[in-house]
Amino acid sequence: IRLGLSTGEVVAATDGGSGDFLITGDAVNVAARLQQGAESWEIVCSARTARAAGEGFAFGGVVEADARGKGAPVEARRLEGARSSTAPRRRTPFLGRDADVAQLELTSGRAMGERRPFLITITAPAGTGKTRLLEEFLARLPEQQPEARVVTAQCLPYGQRLTYWPLHTLLLQLLGLPEDTDPDEIRPAAQAWLERAGDSAPHRTAELLAATFGTTEGDPIDRAELFAAWRSAVELAAREHPLVVVVEDLHWSSDSLLDLIEVILQPRGEAPLLMIVLARPELLDRRPTWGGGRRNYVALNLEPLDDLAIAALVDFLLEGPPQAVVDTVVARAEGNPFYAGELARTLRERGPDLRDPSAVTAAVAALPDTVHATVLAxxxxxxxxxxxxxxxxxxxxxxxxxxxxxxxxxxxxxxxxxxxxxxxxxxxxxxxxxxxxxxxxxxxxxxxxxxxxxxxxxxxxxxxxxxxxxxxxxxxxxxxxxxxxxxxxxxxxxxxxxxxxxx
CATH class of the missing domain: 1.10.10.10 (Winged helix-like DNA-binding domain superfamily/Winged helix DNA-binding domain)
Structure with missing residues (x-):
């Protein structure tokens, strides 16, 4: 038994005379040629089929097969078998941001070594690489700060209407509780932790923390008292273990949450605390003075990646495409790695033969010309x-x-x-x-x-x-x-x- 597999558009119809079901098209021709060139008990797949299979299957190296009507040999790969479901996905390489991650590591070292809070704001337009930079820093963190603990809060796209919603997740992580914890369990768990950590008024502080997202009873809470409770809780957590607090998409936050973050970062004593916030430039439109005048504040404004970094990203995603494809994607992306990645994935999913100049020309001409259009495609x-x-x-x-x-x-x-x-x-x-x-x-x-x-x-x-x-x-x-x-x-x-x- 020999099998050849190819992916592409076909025409299917029923033969009126014989009643046979007929399938014709380029994919059929390629599959037939791959089947003819396969060894016994071998499955040979076109390059497009191998790409469409994703990470679920293992393939051998690229081989070439002649196909009727093709000006160049067709790329193919031999199927080796199914991958384990636990096999890790290929991680996108970290490119072009070495100086930025070094700045994060330097500031982290100061926050932990000097035992005082630092705030880093990473600002850039959508798709420029804020999240990838953060991921790389957090992946390296255990080597430099093995005792550090990381907690993450995420602002929702409609977060300006949800005053303190991101703090719900933050508190549960500080307490080591799962997301679906019953609200009645949160306040006693917070009080028990605060007592162990040495808070001067654990019952009241726990009540204030719970009030942040409505799990309390009684009179309205004073805003200054609420902010002081959160500052105490974060400082106590940092004194137990060096603490890294990440807040994503801060440009969507409420003004009250911005005020609270600024209060938390006002040092009252020793606390190895690093807060990293990711935001689009709109944050500075809303609050031009954000972080201004603070000695413990660092602003990282990410610039577009250079052409060499974008080219390396495209080469990785398309596994060695022709230089003409790389040059086109680099020119379209204009330094935006997310856009470059989406363009490369669009090419990969449409599946043109990247060794066929005419197919490449047609595929490149059809590429969308904006980030949103690329995602939509x-x-x-x-x-x-x-x-x-x-x-x-x-x-x-x-x-x-x-x-x-x-x-x-x-x-x-x-x-x-x-x-x-x-x-x-x-x-x-x-x-x-x-x-x-x-x-x-x-x-x-x-x-x-x-x-x-x-x-x-x-x-x-x-x-x-x-x-x-x-x-x-x-x-x-x-x-x-x-x-x-x-x-x-x-x-x-x-x-x-x-x-x-x-x-």
Whole structure:
């Protein structure tokens, strides 16, 4: 038995005379030639098929096969077998940011060595490499600061309407509690930790921390007292272990959260604390004085990557493409690594023969000319269930739970697992804890959300709010802001679209 596999468009029809089902096209021709050149019990795949298989299978090196009607040999790879499900994905190389990661390491060393808080703001437009720089720094951190602990908070795209929502995740991480912890358990756990850590008023501090996201009773909380409680908690955590606090997408935060961060960074004593925030330049439009005048503040404004770094990225993603392809992507990307990566992935998924000059010319000419158009082109190539899944996930925000998707659209339940696997394989989503999924880049979420008509957004926000409400039984106060946001968006968008939503 010999097998040849090729991927591409074909024409399928039934022969009226014989009743046979006929399939014709370039992919059929290539598959036939690969099958003829295969050894016994061997499977030979076209380069496009091997790329489409993703990380699930192992292939041998590239070989060339002659195919009828082709001006150049066809690239092919021999299938070696299925990879283990635990096999790690290829990690994108760290390129062009050595000076920036060195600055992060230097500031980290000062914060930990001098035992005083430092704030680093990494500012850059979307897609410039803020998240990749942070990932590289955190990957190296254990070697330099083996005792350091990292906690992460993430501002939601609609975060200006959710005052302190990111602190919910932050507190649970400081306490070592899972995301689904019952609200009634949070305050006693916080008080017990504060007592062990030596807080002077653990009961009151725990009450204030819980009040940040509504899990408390009693009179309204004084803002200054609330801020002081958070500063105490973060300082105590840093004194237990050197602490790195990461806040992503701070440009979406509320003004109150910006004020709180500035208070936390006002040193009152020794505390090995490093806070890193990622933001777009809009943050400085909202708050031009952010970090200004502080001796413990460092601003990193990322510039576009140079052409050599972008070229190396494209070469890695396309596994040694012709120089003409690299040059074209470099010119289009203009130093934006996310854009370059999406262009390369678009070429890979469309699957032209990169050794065929005419195919390369046609594929390059069809490449989108903006970041958003590139992402949209990739979404358009998705199977219907995968495309719908990523649209529905975008309604929830940067991250969403798999179980929330069929809750807002029950018809997707049957094919959801396969749809999610496809999105993970094509690097549009990343797995989180439990059934949580995160968009690989916030721009993917933004483009997916923009593909939804206004009236449909209204309906889906209403459905998301209803589902979140059912999931928050027993912790209604904690989820109230988020649930209210979705219902508010449903009403606002529905009114703008001129539709009536069911109450």
């Amino acid at each position: 990739r979404l358009d190539l998705l199977p219907p269930d995968s495309r719908r899944t990523i649209q529905l996930g975008s309604v929830f925000g940067r991250s969403f739970r798999t179980s929330g998707v069929p809750a807002v659209e029950p018809g997707l339940a049957e094919g959801l697992a396969e749809a999610v696997d496809h999105l993970l394989e094509h690097e549009l989503l990343r797995p989180g804890t439990g059934d949580e999924l995160t968009f690989r880049h916030i721009l993917i979420r933004e483009v997916a959300y923009q593909t939804l008509p206004r009236g449909e957004r209204a309906r889906l926000h209403g459905a998301a709010g209803t589902w979140l409400e059912t999931q928050s039984i027993g912790r209604e106060e904690e989820a109230a802001e988020l649930v209210a946001f979705h219902f508010r968006e449903a009403v606002t968008l529905g009114t703008a679209a001129g539709i009536d939503l069911d109450p």
